[in-house]
Amino acid sequence: MTENPEFDFSLLARDNIPVRQFAADEKIFLAGEAGSSMFIVRSGKVAIKSGGMILESVGPGGLFGEMALIDGSPRSATAVATEDSEIAVIEQPGLLGLIQQNPKFALTVMQLMARRIRRTNESL
């Protein structure tokens, strides 16, 4: 069920991205909240939920929460750690610099979003 593309963390190592710890069952963000960060799972597992359904299960190397960071709109789903997890947090101010230093990071985000669009279109 982990369908996120792999992301090579070595690309980000030099950028000193902060890492946060979440305990199993701890909520990372709630649907409807304002948000200004995206997340990369370093270890553990995160469920993306909406209306009681799990939309996606994100494991190590997977990315989530990019929508609010990119377009400034409220979180469209809730994210919950389903195991003890270490999660890198990418904040808005650093995003352009991160893209410039790691164009493949931008491409990975775009690939993830393209996959979501195709998957959603298929379910229409």
Next chain:
Amino acid sequence: MTENPEFDFSLLARDNIPVRQFAADEKIFLAGEAGSSMFIVRSGKVAIKSGGMILESVGPGGLFGEMALIDGSPRSATAVATEDSEIAVIEQPGLLGLIQQNPKFALTVMQLMARRIRRTNESL
């Protein structure tokens, strides 16, 4: 109906992106085709169609066709010029360089994709 974010062409001027002319009613690509380029409308108008429906109308400054370029899968819709149009063509080999030189270009593409994901989710 033009809902694409504005894109500042001056950002791309130095990159010598080729521009193609399309006559009104000329097809730019067909659903199901392989594709390795994305397009930016410089002048004119383009309809994105699927199953006989117009999904989106893209005017000057708007971007389309990014899905196949990003994830290498076939075109998910057909693009037709609805007016005589000048359209910049961005090919795969140059994409990473373009992102690196113009991180805002990557952000614009991501914003466009985020808008599509939210709009599609709302129609579910």
